[in-house]
Amino acid sequence: MQTYLTPIRAAVAAVALAVAAQSHAQSAVTLYGVVDIGINYSSNTQTSVGANGVPVGHRQVYVADGLNAGKMGSRWGLRGKEDLGGGLEAIFNLENGFSMANGAFAQGGAEFGRQAWVGLKSNKLGTLSAGRQYEFTTEYVGALSAVTTFGGEFSTHPGNVDGLLNIRRANNSVKYQSPDFHGLSFGALVGLGGVPGSVSQNSVVSGGLRYNVSGLQAAVSYLNARNPNISAYGINPSSSGVTGNNLGSAGSATSAQNAPIIAGFASANTLEEVAVGMTYTMGAEQFGAVFTRTAFEGLGNTSQSGPNSLHLQGSVHVNNAEVSIQHHVTPLFYVGAAYDYAWVSSVGNLGTSHYHQVSLGGDYALSKRTDLYVLAAWEQAAGTNSLGKPAVAQIGYMSPSATNHQLALTAGIAHRF
Template sequence: MKKSLLALAALGTFAGAAQAQSSVTLYGIIDAGFVYNNNSAGQKLYSLNSGNLQGSRWGLRGTEDLGGGLKAIFVLENGFNVMNGRLGQGGDEFGRQAYVGLSTAQFGTATLGRQYDSVVDYTGALEVGSQWATYFGAHPGDLDNMNNSNRVNNAIKYTSNDYAGFKFGGLYSLGGVAGQFNRNQIWSVGAGYNRGPLQLGAGYLNVKNPNSSFFGNNATSSTTGSNMGGSLVYSGYASAHEQQVISAGAAYTIAAATIGATYSNTQFKDVGTDGGAALNPVGYTGGTAKFHNAEINFKYQLTPALLLGLAYDYTKGYGLNDAKYHQGMAGVDYFLSKRTDFYVAGVYQHASGTDSTNQTARANINGLTASSTSNQVAAIVGIRHKF
């Protein structure tokens, strides 16, 4: 009897030790707001919207200490629409992130699954759409993916440890098409520095067959039609064979003020060569659509609870289009606590030239139905709670 009790006590001790070396955390964000759009295909639109400053989500994050500085890690993260309870990311259960891997104290982290690319990791946080301006303030159509509109499936990813503020990493996604190794292939690399008042980042992204591999990698995506119809900035380029993004950004803080800037060059290559007529209604027969994008931004922490922001973004198309988009943004973020804040943001966009559909460019703020004219204004008031 005594031996049985001792064995049970020992088993309980080992179980407690194992539990102490492992952890699973439930976390999430609920973000909801009231949106005004002055011109949604010619009409004013008042609506409620989910996931503005940050996408509404819940997730599980876990670690297990394997000894010797080695850990097993995982993340399962679901996106949802708080207004109707539906799944986000095209109906995927864990459409925001889903990965498992190993992390070491010496060599960094390697993971497998659905993950973020290096443009998002190293330059995304430097654009105001990922800060205080809401995703309506992202670069037009989020054409460079700095606002993380698209994730990467089937990805092998490496992230280094932090070396005195410097980190680097890369990602490779297998296309998974028999006999066509390069089809649907995605790869990216990037690096960043964040120490003291200075933050720097740079990223590169290369996507083969972007309509299916990048824009169309959700459960409800079309296998034959266009998945790039969300923005007139690039909706005419669904037949592109390749997408390339080069990005860089910087921010410098002086006391309560931070000034920042980003630059990206986005190219849709060999337009008209991938897929049939359904992906190419304009009738492109080759060539490359290119975009310069430059943003300058400023934020000021007026009090520990009150943040003010201003930004200007300029997008210039060349190659297959000559569209230009001027975008101004202003915002206020007030923190009631570390976990709950109220925000107000406004976005104005003016378009000119000829867009991807070979029509006169119309204003098309990210996430909204295009305007019927060259101008569009959006305003939002919302609340965000983190848990």
């Protein structure tokens, strides 16, 4: 039997459909992600530290997620917005990191360890957000470094001391980002330490300025993290707390060293960093340069910070200078190269240390979403590291070498959805 709508019912149905359509247009949630995995080779991977203090290492071939030895970390996320009217939107971002090699959570087991924030966005006034977010060295200057432009993990500066590889986040933070003013934008972030009786303890302050016009992109950033063993390096659920060392480790008879370039600086009262970077695109070439200066200040602050086995006092500076070039052979295929020189000042009984690193990469796009890539990096170290031992090479967050040099190669596939 055929059913006919009365004029009133028809009008009600039309209004309901209009409201539903309007509601759908005003709010949206997007599921997105990246899966990245590769086969990797390291000429020397440290496995332990002998009784004489000399590291032990061997060649290694293994499968790893892109965050550990490739172009980008595997992730999935939810990004949403709701139109509130008058040019104002409610926005949020929840992003999980995981390992393609074994399926485990990344970021120390955090469910949304990459990002977890909510905020308001105005076309005229900018964006205000709160939660777990990237600070501005990572977001502004990191975007212009070889880490992002082509090299991923293989172009990370030794120990990722300057945070250009996008793993440095601020918990409990409030962040403002301005609108774009003819290519110029800026932002500021405050991470609240949450310690009763002390506003500054465990706090993070970050700011940045960037400029983007024609083929030129440039950015400058500032970061100040109080008690960085907690506020900058102890931000994941797996962190060892105040009494442990979240910057790295000296290794043992059953474990390798971890970030020996900075592991001895866990007792710093403050981490202070200034970074500047630029890229310039001219035809098929993109040229880049980055300089960062990271200071661990107030070493020996045992009341709030981590261990200090060498009883260091004062401050130490870690500087990185990088130049890079990327060439598009075709619209689907590009190659890149970068050189970074890192040098660490002396402090206490520690002498200086120096690190030379060359990274190379090639990427072929099978489609808009799927890439095949190859990466290579070589690093040589000299001097004395933060543990008071002869400096060893360490490419990105891969296990350090047992010697002062290391070569790493990878071939991988990355798919974005």
